Amino acid sequence: DFESAIAEIKPAFGAVTETLAAYVLNGMIDFGEPFRHLLATCQTLVEQVRSSEHTPLLTALLEGPAGAGKTALAATLGLESQFPLVKVVSSDAMVGFSEPAKAAQIAKVFEDAYRSPMSIVVLDDIERLLEYVPIGPRFSNGILQALLVLVKKQPPEGRRLLVIGTSSAPQVMADMGLADAFNVALHVPAVRDAEVATVLKALNAFEPSQVGAAVAGLAEAEVPIKRLLLLVDLARQGVPAGAPIPLERWHQVLRDLALN
Amino acid sequence: DFESAIAEIKPAFGAVTETLAAYVLNGMIDFGEPFRHLLATCQTLVEQVRSSEHTPLLTALLEGPAGAGKTALAATLGLESQFPLVKVVSSDAMVGFSEPAKAAQIAKVFEDAYRSPMSIVVLDDIERLLEYVPIGPRFSNGILQALLVLVKKQPPEGRRLLVIGTSSAPQVMADMGLADAFNVALHVPAVRDAEVATVLKALNAFEPSQVGAAVAGLAEAEVPIKRLLLLVDLARQGVPAGAPIPLERWHQVLRDLALN
Amino acid sequence: DFESAIAEIKPAFGAVTETLAAYVLNGMIDFGEPFRHLLATCQTLVEQVRSSEHTPLLTALLEGPAGAGKTALAATLGLESQFPLVKVVSSDAMVGFSEPAKAAQIAKVFEDAYRSPMSIVVLDDIERLLEYVPIGPRFSNGILQALLVLVKKQPPEGRRLLVIGTSSAPQVMADMGLADAFNVALHVPAVRDAEVATVLKALNAFEPSQVGAAVAGLAEAEVPIKRLLLLVDLARQGVPAGAPIPLERWHQVLRDLALN
């Protein structure tokens, strides 16, 4: 049923490359040195695949908390690379697929990459691709084995491939042997302390003099960029366009909504 | 068999929107401040999706004890919103469906929502959708994974979507990663202390002077609204229409029926 | 295969209503106050469904030891009710059925009930419907989920439904969330102390002067009615019709047969 599985997935295929930009919907805010260093390291890997003679295959795992910006970073690298083929393997496009259909879709993306001289394949949210749930735990071993093999399989002669995986569960990746199967693992952090203020300023969210108080209102020491952006947007409800968010409104949002 | 599953569910579809009102069969009794605050917070979320430019997708989980009124609240929000598409995904309409058929039905509701400019999708009684049972525990991982993806999947450009989930098992939601997948979690409480009297008065169940004694007859400090309504209705058996319930009848019902 | 499952069960259907009387094969012996109180409470529930405007659905779980008379009680209520539709869902008629076929049969009975203005559905021996076995434990989650949904699903407007479940394993019902899904849980007790004598007298089993000695011969303090009836019948072997059972014969039966 692998054959039929391949047939099943064809119509969904055209959409894969088109969606690349949609993963950076809210842009990339430069919130400081850690972000810049991480970006530079990632760009090194892209260059290695582009230029080295001995590294036809390089594989990197981006891990960090939910909403830290892993997917946006991977998509940004893909967009910057200008490689002829950049594809994101995401569960978004595979809801309700059977395990063989998923495995076939993933394998198909790699097949396509093997035919292109230079490619990036993003394995987005590997826990979701694996249908992982901590209760049990349960996951699709078929998908896991496919990933373990594909992440180590040399491309045909003359082809070059960068595989970028993203995951919010580094321990799960380690337990499954996936962390070891990648050449490199890089941590994508949440926004911390002073960096939060940098982001709030970049968004023009508060009166400059109130940014400190706004930061103090957050209970946690660090907050993922995605969540920070949502909090600001919720607080802007009812605030005239362009005007700063009043501090009371900000505190009300933080209190009423047990935001994840 | 995803295709065939989709085929299988078509005839059941027309009925989904029609049933919206049926979930508020006994009206919404205003039993005090906590209820009003919760309702207002929920209405904020509806407004955010209606008006914000940066929040095309917002997701809220309503959790609380069985019979607390979670489903009635979600349905009420849907009715009030006047959004062009409001759909309830409920196990009621999927008894005996296979897992792929269920997953297909759920995905189909989201597909429909992606085609409407503004939508509300209610995932009602998520434990039942997941076929969860604490012994084991067992549940449908296929449905769980579909929910985990659909709850985080951005609608296409220009579409806005509010997803409201309901659940009586917040710990299960947390263990499965579903609680974290929603943006917001809100608690729907049972009726407490003075609020019980408010409800009994609103129902004209007792002689005003006997309401205090009727409340005292209840063993538990708090009681879900659904159960309170049933108790009153059972006690009314044999009581002439419009007449107040005699206290003895009330005590007999509380004693004889080990009501859940 | 739900469709085909429905097809599969059709021929078995005519028989369901006919068998109602067969569950009260040995009549209902009035063995005292607890029995009469229980019967009256149950009759209250039937009246509630018949007459209340706000309770279109009422659900009651009868639980008690094996052979206590749960099924006979449920069948008696059905016979007395004179409702246009009374159906017993029993594993007797589903030996060897696949899980989907069972679920379909159960759903079909509820479908029928939704078409009748007033109905009683008896879910007899829920552990057996669930294929429950304590080793593991194992059970059919498909059937369980169907029951959890059907027991809470409102009938269409204008229809009224009383669901009576029977079970010998109240803890299992609780663990599975089934106990909470029913509105009411009622205990059906075994026959105790003085009540045993009442039954033996009603059966004309012994010389009136020997009833006390006969009761004393029973090791256990309480005995389910079904077992008591079997013991008496076994003891009657070889005793001329109408004559009382000699005490020695009674003691021999109690000794030789490790009766369950």
Place this chain on the structure above:
Amino acid sequence: DFESAIAEIKPAFGAVTETLAAYVLNGMIDFGEPFRHLLATCQTLVEQVRSSEHTPLLTALLEGPAGAGKTALAATLGLESQFPLVKVVSSDAMVGFSEPAKAAQIAKVFEDAYRSPMSIVVLDDIERLLEYVPIGPRFSNGILQALLVLVKKQPPEGRRLLVIGTSSAPQVMADMGLADAFNVALHVPAVRDAEVATVLKALNAFEPSQVGAAVAGLAEAEVPIKRLLLLVDLARQGVPAGAPIPLERWHQVLRDLALN
């Protein structure tokens, strides 16, 4: 596939009744009082089904160590009863059958019994019918549930049925709820002490004066009848027909063969 399962088993059916005598291949040796009491109790049950008006269904479980003679006893009762239908349900005739095919075959035997005015059904070696193995443990829940239902299902009006089960694992029967599902449980013991000598004499195995020494040679205090018969037969190898077994030969067999 229940239908096809029924089709599958038809050809094997004629053979069932014919094999009844084959289960008592080595006759029934009267080895003393316990044996006679057990046989008499069993015969009582056959009479009850034959003559009582209130006991259309009676069910008895014969449990005891492997080789104790359970199957031979059940077959003997069947042969003696002269009932128009006596059938043995045995795994012997179902090697390699799928679970539904087994369940169908078992159900078919009961169907046949329901059509005969008076019947005995022997469920032989229930652990094997259940495909039970203590590692896990594993067993066929489908077969178990079929047995739990069939053992309690009343035959149609006017039909009478005695069900005899055999098992070497009473604890397993209890854990699975099967022991409680039978009306009566009777223990079939191994041969003990003086009874061993009775058997050896009945077989003319030794010089009368050497029987005591032969019994003393056995390590265990009790030995199942089937094993005792095999030991004697092995010891007879090389001994002229009709001649007694020399004690040395007997001891050699007991030493060399770690007989089960």
Place this chain on the structure above:
Amino acid sequence: DFESAIAEIKPAFGAVTETLAAYVLNGMIDFGEPFRHLLATCQTLVEQVRSSEHTPLLTALLEGPAGAGKTALAATLGLESQFPLVKVVSSDAMVGFSEPAKAAQIAKVFEDAYRSPMSIVVLDDIERLLEYVPIGPRFSNGILQALLVLVKKQPPEGRRLLVIGTSSAPQVMADMGLADAFNVALHVPAVRDAEVATVLKALNAFEPSQVGAAVAGLAEAEVPIKRLLLLVDLARQGVPAGAPIPLERWHQVLRDLALN
């Protein structure tokens, strides 16, 4: 699919009897008294089946360490017996077979045996037939149940059958109830102490004066015959045909190759 399974296995069948000799590829070396006593006991069992009137079925389990010579012994008994039918059931010929196909093949061999007046069936390497693995543990319960039944099933009147099982895991056989299902269990030992020298001499492996030193070179006190034969053969590499193995070469082999 039992039928189709039978169809699937037909072509492989002719080969079964032919391979009998191949299991004794390196002959049977008489390495002392324990070997001769075991062989004699086994031959007794063959004679019993050939000549006894009361033992139409006899079953023996040969257990011992891997490479001890269990299969070679069973094959030798089969060759010596001159029975019209001797068949080996081995996983060698069933690689990749489904469970029903394996069960069907095994049942087929017994069917053939029931048609022959006198037969030997060897169930070789029962752990492999059962697909046993200690992790879990896992095994095919379908095959296990088939073996449990077939090993106790009486052949038809007038047919005689000796079943010989082999196993390297006596504890597993006991846990599964297979050890008890066989009439006799016999231990096949590894080669020990002085017996090692006997084997080395029989093979003309060393200068007679060096046999003691060669034996001393072995770390373990006992060594399975199969492994001993391989060690000698590896040591012979580079040694002229017929010449004795130099001690250094022997020690090099023992050191370099962590032989199992």
Place this chain on the structure above:
Amino acid sequence: DFESAIAEIKPAFGAVTETLAAYVLNGMIDFGEPFRHLLATCQTLVEQVRSSEHTPLLTALLEGPAGAGKTALAATLGLESQFPLVKVVSSDAMVGFSEPAKAAQIAKVFEDAYRSPMSIVVLDDIERLLEYVPIGPRFSNGILQALLVLVKKQPPEGRRLLVIGTSSAPQVMADMGLADAFNVALHVPAVRDAEVATVLKALNAFEPSQVGAAVAGLAEAEVPIKRLLLLVDLARQGVPAGAPIPLERWHQVLRDLALN
């Protein structure tokens, strides 16, 4: 479905032998005595199969850390042997295959080997062939059983076969009984201490005077050859072809990339 599985795998077959050289992509660097001793021992095994009369089947397991060079060593032996048939069984060519298809493919390679007078079959990365994952643990028992049988199955008369397995998880191999099923187990080590310098020199990676400092920069005492080669290649990014790697660049690579 074994038949259809065989059909499924045919087109993939031609590629198997061709890929042999691709497993030694970066050549074999002689990094010292342990490497040479291991190579020589392996070559002895090839000679044994080529020349011995009594060893038609020899099986060796190469185990060692990930990237130690196990696959390259096995492929090198195959290339050197000049045997008419050398095949690598690798998961690379079986992504997404069902278990029966994998088992069929593996069996097919052995079938081919049985037809060639002299063969080498490499079972590469046995954990992957088994779809092993430590969580659970889970693995394909069907593949495991096929390997357990094939590794011990004698080739037909006149055929000779060397089976080389590779594995990074010796404990798993032992637990599954696979380690015992091979005749020989050999350890393939990572590069250690002074050997690291040998490799770096052979690659002309650093100024000769800086090799010591470069070795000191590595945190671990030993490093698999594959990883060492990748580190050097990454460090060469931006370094002119032929020029030595500056030490700072080397340290940056070691610091930034948490290399596995």
